[in-house]
Amino acid sequence: MAAKPKTKTQTIAALAEETGLTKKDVIAVIDSMVQMAYKEAKVGFTIPGLGKLVVVNRKARDGRNPATGEKIRIPAKKVLKFRIAKAAKDAIG
Secondary structure, three states: OOOOOOOHHHHHHHHHHHHOOOHHHHHHHHHHHHHHHHHHOOOOEEEOOOEEEEEEEEOOEEEEOOOOOOEEEEOOEEEEEEEEOHHHHHHOO
């Protein structure tokens, strides 16, 4: 059976154990980082060693309604993407 990813609780407990911080402190750090990422998302946000959030402009394009098969025009829009750091890619193999 394949290993399952850690739950949020397991991740917080592991970080607390590794850093010597309390679980409450680890939660505060993670929450602060997430809030900072949300605020900085428009200009990009980097998590050193893991990757970065970047804004990508998608062009308008033709698509198809899967229910009816009707052709539709999908408008241009901005989307967030997470670009994985090379070290993180290399970690899997």
